[in-house]
Every structure is written in structure tokens, then in C-alpha cells.
Amino acid sequence: MAQINPYIHFNGNAEEAFxxxxxxxxxxxxxxxxxxxxxxxxxxxxxxxxxxxMHIALPIGKSSVLMGSDTPEFMGRHNENENRSKISIxxxxxxxxxxxxxxxxxxxxxxxxxxxxxWGSYFGMFRDKYGIEWMVNFDPREKRQL
Numbered sequence: 001m002a003q004i005n006p007y008i009h010f011n012g013n014a015e016e017a018f019x020x021x022x023x024x025x026x027x028x029x030x031x032x033x034x035x036x037x038x039x040x041x042x043x044x045x046x047x048x049x050x051x052x053x054m055h056i057a058l059p060i061g062k063s064s065v066l067m068g069s070d071t072p073e074f075m076g077r078h079n080e081n082e083n084r085s086k087i088s089i090x091x092x093x094x095x096x097x098x099x100x101x102x103x104x105x106x107x108x109x110x111x112x113x114x115x116x117x118x119w120g121s122y123f124g125m126f127r128d129k130y131g132i133e134w135m136v137n138f139d140p141r142e143k144r145q146l
Contacts, residue, residue, distance in 0.1 A: 006087045008068040008132055011077050014053035017130040021066060022058055024103035030057040030065065035072065045072060080131030088135045090142070094122050097138040104128050104136075 010017055015032075022029065036050035052070040059065050066087075071078060091097040101114040107129035114124025114136060121139035128134060 003063060005065040005067060008066075008087075009071050009078055010053075010068060010130065011080070012049075012052055012070050013130065014056060014068050014070045017128075017132070018053070018056050018058055018066075018068060020128075020130070021104070024100060025058065025060050025066075027059055030059050032056050035070075049073060078131075086125065086133040086135045088137065091136065091138045094138050097122055097124075097136050101126070101136040104134055 008017075018029070032053065033055045034051050035045040035054045038054055049070070049072055052072075053068070055067065055069050057065050057067045089100055091100060097114060101124050105124075105126040105128065108126050110124070110126045111133075112123070112125040114122065117123040120141065121137050123135070123137045125133070125135045
């Protein structure tokens, strides 16, 4: 069966952001590659970007991986206030939902506080301090299949 894993891009602070995500989710990085580790013909990386993240992966739960990278300066910058998608997290309990919501939203902007929703789940939305948008959901009616 196909699997979907979010891949998010940063303007030079991917390592900081992923260290923050690791502090909330736990676990260990599966991989950390820096631009200096790879040679891309025709796309030289400047000395000030050599230590930036080319690829990082943080396994979350039993079957998900959050991945990301810094975008090299020659490719331009991301507008951190214009993301058009959200990363949705389904939890196994209200307690887990609260821990993830409170951890990831620290220093960010809460769009919808986590609470019981009109549609029957426990739900909240926010933009974290790195500009990434998240939804956290616990629905006691759903049986998770991992």
C-alpha cells in the first residue's frame, strides 16, 4: 500500500526546526545529509550553505516519516506565511493530542485551540514558529490502522 510522508522546506533553519520536532515527537533522526556531503554538477553550493541540511528524516510512530531540507539560496526563499497545506496528525488519545499540540504550537500562532469539535473529534490547528501549518486530531470513533 502507498504511504504518504510530509516533506517540508526551510530557509536555512531546517536543523533547528527538526531538533524542535524531535523534542516533541521523540525518536532519533534516520538520516541527516548536508549539502557539503553531496556534489551537484552545475549547482555549486556556497561555503556559507555547506553545513545546511540537504535531507533530514525523523521517523514518527510506527509508519510515518517527517522529512525536510533547507532550500539553497540560488533557488530562492520560501514565503513562510504562504504555505497552502497543513500536516495532519492523528493521535491515539486526547493526552497525546494535547502533548503534540502544546509542544509544536509553542512560540507559534494558534489558529484553532485544541478542543472538542462540532464534528465529534478533539481537534486544533496552528502555525508553528517555523511557519509550518499543523492540524492535530483525536477521534475516538476511528480505529487506527498502522
